[in-house]
Amino acid sequence: MLDKLRRIVQEVSSARDLPSALATIVMQVQDTMQTDVCSVYLFNAETHKYVLMDTRGLNPEAIGRVSLAPSEGLVGYVGQREEPVNLEEAPAHPRYRYLAETGEEKYHSFLGVPIIHQRRVLGVLVVQQQAKRRFDEGEEAFLVTVSAQLAGVLAHALATGAVQDPQDHQGQVLKQASFQGIAGATGIALGEGWVITPPADLNSVSAKQITDIASEQALLLQALASVRADIQRISQTLEQGLGQQERLLFDGYLQMLDDEILGAEICSHIAQGEWAQGALRSVIDAYLYQLERVDDAYLRERAADIRDLGRRILSYLQAQQPPEVCEYPPAILLISEELTPAMLGEVPRERLVGLVSVQGSSNSHIAILARAMGIPTIMGMTNLPYTRLQGRSLVLDGYHGKLITNPTPEVEHHYRQLLKQEQMLADGLAAERDLPCETLDGIQVPLWVNTGLGGDNGQSLAQGAQGVGLYRTEVPFMIQERFPSEQEQARIYRTQLEAFAPQQVTMRTLDIGGDKDLPYFPIEEANPFLGWRGIRVTLDHPEVFLAQIRAMLRASEGLENLRIMLPMIASTHEVDEALSLLQRAKRELRQEGVRFQDPPVGVMIEVPAAVFQVEALAQRVHFLSVGSNDLTQYLLAVDRNNSRVAHLYSAFHPSVLQALQRIVRGAHARQRSVSICGELAGDPAGALLLLAMGYDALSMNAPNLAKVKRALRQVHLAQVQALLADVLTLDTAQQVYAHVERFMHDVGLNPLLRPSAPP
Structure with missing residues (x-):
């Protein structure tokens, strides 16, 4: 069972997108537990309902159409209780709600477990069977374990899905999304995302649209030719020590690199306006998605070969990519998986307004440098789909460690007002720079x-x-x-x-x-x-x-x-x-x-x-x-x-x-x-x-x-001594800070308090 659990988590973790992750969950859980039905419902914060997102066993036409409020049905009941619900005869339960669209009337037994990530219920995972029986302790424990293991993966997939192209396929502007990290340097920044990716790392290749399709395809064909030459040279160098089977492996590499096979697929993506590096990532990801899910061990091992070829092609693409004549936006939020001081030189300093790093801490070298330079910074944004933020409208809240994508006009206005307040405060403080630091009663x-x-x-x-x-x-x-x-x-x-x-x-x-x-x-x-x-x-x-x-x-x-x-x-x-x-x-x-x-x-x-x-x-x-x-x-x-x-x-x-x-x-x-x-x-x-x-x-x-x-x-001094005496009697940090806040308001120091979170 542990091996099956690891397999499920691994496959879901490597899924290309949220729908793929959900499809993998319901398929693998149903097969492992041998149930008639496995379904996953996700909570939609906008509609405040649990939506059927995928199923095996129920009517597939109900996917995306069936939804339940938290107060409705057994799914809502599981979400409210935040613990498993295991029933032998589900229709007899007072919270049961019959949904004709799903075709679930023939299923009697029901086991639902909440999917919880950092105290937030993301959804409910459900298995059902026709037979009237209560799922045993082992089955319940397995489903609880699956849910706990997958909560973080699903949270990441949900976050990734929240940041897509500026408009969806229907031309509707996407809603704002928010991501939480660790405050590295305080301050507010509004601007466009500018993504810097490390070399030859397929996972870090960002999405980018191009107009010169012919030039991009030429770059790809040149990179393929260079990798073919490398593989041939390696094969010839090792030929004396290789058997026939090993030599066939190199022949397989060369076949894959043929312009009419891998090259044709990548060129097809480029023809749709995707730059060569992004098209390469899309094709390689598709191959890996298929190979890593087959039962044949030999084919699963070939995934490593495909990944290696992808990295080799990418390294040539990055080396051949002509230097871009960049038109830098007026306000840049620099983003990378792991920011380094050298990366700060990639963009004009006068346009750099904020920094975002997926890795790192508030004590990282880059965070120390950012505080010294006065650049608002967020670190440790592990759930951030950073490769998709190039050119995205962003708000960086360095006080609360929050990054907001596609901000609504109301949220953007809120933060622009905070920026104005910060500047007004800075101007006022500059006038006091040469005054001594002493209290009203002369304590220096x-x-x-x-x-x-x-x-x-x-x-x-x-x-x-x-x-x-x-x-x-x-x-x-x-x-x-x-x-x-x-x-x-x-x-x-x-x-x-x-x-x-x-x-x-x-x-x-x-x-x-x-x-x-x-x-x-x-x-x-x-x-x-x-x-x-x-x-x-x-x-x-x-x-x-x-x-x-x-x-x-x-x-x-x-x-x-x-x-x-x-x-x-x-x-x-x-x-x-x-x-x-x-x-x-x-x-x-x-x-x-x-x-x-x-x-x-x-x-x-x-x-x-x-x-x-x-x-x-x-x-x-x-x-x-x-x-x-x-x-x-x-x-x-x-x-x-x-x-x-x-x-x-x-x-x-x-x-x-x-x-x-x-x-x-x-x-x-x-x-x-x-x-x-x-x-x-x-x-x-x-x-x-x-x-x-x-x-x-x-x-x-x-x-x-x-x-x-x-x-x-x-x-x-007597005022703050009385304040200290008061707060030392309190029980929580929240009470202490609230008490100090009230004091600062009373003495006219409220402009110095950290700004409130957005509405």
């Missing part, structure tokens, strides 16, 4: 910046940053193909220290692992966030740690504005080891004649264990800094880069606030300063609570500096 709060790229410096200083609370030293490591040398690091660090001198620059030692791998030093672990990362890596590689510390100390000579910070500290033993290595680096440099002042050394509090050892850690170092992002996800056991649970992540959770309060008290008990450099510090609502707790400095991304300054300049 230093605002620092989080950075990792040299290009950040100008923006940070222009926004009024008073220093660097977090310099991510891993960024220079990530953009190289090897570990940078001590001299290379020293030059990079010197530039950073000089840019902010005499203000302090807090440099975090190399923090890799988790979701931050180096391409030349990959760390593969089953649970990377609880694995080999941060200080654990560098203590295991003292040669890397020493080279970095020496580079920092060299760079600080004559400037004396360096602070060194140790990441991912979970015990005092790690601090002691790191300080010992630091002393060694100092001795070595002084023996070489390098003159520098001893920099302050601090630790990051981002592991729950460190929260309960704050005073012991404070005794060993000069300062503490809270990494609220990691601390929050560890306290809540929520990977905020996982779209399934990201909605549970909130630094306003009462447990997080209690931990943050405990850290301040412990640090101040040992007369040590404590700052915070997570996203909470850059949220005006969070900054108010951190001020009340007593944090000595707040560090954030440069675009947030002005908003936080505005918030702090309009309150009294």
